[in-house]
Amino acid sequence: MSSQTFKRQLPPQKYGDVSFPAPHIMLVIFNRPQALNAMTSEAQYELESLFSWYDSEPSLRCAIVTGAGRAFCAGMDLKQWHRATTCRANGEHDGQQMMPRSGFGALSRRHGKKPVIAAVNGLAFGGGMEIVSNLDLVVAAKSARFALPEARRGVVAMAGSLPRLARTIGRPRATELALTGKVITAAEAREWGLINAVTEDGAADCAVLKRPVVKAALGYAMDIINNSPDSVIISRAGIVAGYENGSAENASRLLSENMDSALKEGENFREGLKAFAEKREPRWVDSKL
Template structure:
C-alpha cells in the first residue's frame, strides 16, 4: 500500500490480500494465497468485509478491482479449515461466529454496497470464487479463466448467494447446469452466457499482476468510471441493483427516485456537470457526499 495516499481514515489491512491504489480514485485488492489457489479462510473474509466497508465510506475512492495472485482468482472456501471446523462441531464445540460475514463469501457474494467492484478473473473461479463473480458489478476474464460451482461434488451447496443471482443473470437452464453437474465453463462460454463483460488474452506466467491484460482491461474500465460524476455512478449502480434484486422495474424506479433524486439535485456534481457542458469544458467533480 502506497504511503502517499491521503485518506480520511487509513484502510484496515486484510489477511491474505494485498491492497494497492493503481489509479486515481481506484483501489485494487489482490487475493494472496497463491499456493492454496487463493482459497479463503473465515477470518480473511471478515477482514475483507471491513475493507469494503471502508472503501464505501472513503470519499476519495470511486471504483475497486479484485483479482488473484498466481494462477487462480479464487478456488473457494479453504476446505482444510472447513474440515477442522466440522471436527470441532462433532466434538460439541460451537463456532464463535458464522463462517462468512453478512456480505457473503469474500465479503462480495451478497454485498449490496455503494460503489462499484470489478472482477479481473485471472484463472480459476470455483465455488466461493464463482459466487463472488456472480455478484460483482463488472467482470473481465483472461482467456484461460474457468468458472464452476463444484459444491455438489463435495456434498455441500453454494449457499453464499450465487444460485438465485445466476438464475437471473444466465437463466435457469444454465444455472441448473452449473449447480447440478458441477461442471466448469470457459471464459468464452461465460461471455456467451452473459456472465462476463469481456475476455482478454492471457498474460505470461511470470507477468506481474499489474501487467496482466485482464487487470489492464479492468483498470481501463475503472478509469472510465472515475471520469464520470461519482454521484451519478453511485445512484446509477443503485438503480440497476434494485431492478436486478427486486425484479420489478417500476418499483425499482420508484425507490430510486424516492431515495436518491433529492440528494442528486442538491449535490455539487449535478450542477457542475450541467455548468461544464454549458461552458464547453471538462467537469471538475468533487468527492461524493452521498
C-alpha cells in the same frame, strides 16, 4: 502506484494485497497463491472490513479484485471448513459464522455503495464463482475457468450465487452449473452473459498490473471514475435494486423517491450542467452520498 491521502485508516489485511494504481481506484489481490487463493474465515472478515472502508472512504470511486498466481479464487478453504464442521459436531463452536453477512469473500452477497470489478486471471471455482456472480463488471483472461463444484463435495453453493445466476444466465444454464459441477471457459461465460469481456492471457511471470485482464479492468475503472461519483453511486443503486427486487417499476419509484433530491442537491449535479454550458470538462468532487 498512486499516493493518496485517506480520511479513514485502511484496515489491516493479511489475505488481501491492497494498492491504489490510480487516483480513486483500489486494487485488491487475493494473495494466497499456494492454496489457489482459497479463503479462510478470517480472510473473509478482513475483506468485509476492507470493503466497508472502501464504501466509506470519499476519495475512492471504484475497486478491482484479482488473484495472485494462477487462480482468481478456488473457493473456501475446505480443510478449515472440515475442522469447523468437526468442532460444531463436538459442541465446540465460538458462535461466529464461517462467512460474514456480505457473503463469501465479503462480496457474493454485498450490496455496497460503489462498484467492484473482477479481473478473473484463472480458476474461479466455488466461492470464487459466487463472488463473480455478484460483481458489477467482470473481465476474464482467455484461460480463466468457472465452476460450482460444491455438489461433488456434498455441499451447496449457499453464498448467494444460485438465485443470482438464475437471473443472470437463466435457469437451464444455472442448473447445469450447480447440479453437474461443469467447468466452463471464459468464452462460454461471455456467451452466457456472465462476464463482460475476455482478454489475452498474461505470461506466467507477468506482474499483476501488466496482465491484460487487469489492464482491461483498469480501463473500465477509468471510464467509471471519469464520470460524476454521485451519478455512478445512484445509477448502480438503481441497477442493484431492480436486479435484487425483481420489479423494475418499484425499483424506479424507490430510486426516485430516495435519491433524486440527494443528487440534485449535490455539487456534482451543478458542476456537470455548468461544465456542459461552458464547453469544458467537469471537475468532479468526492461524493457525499
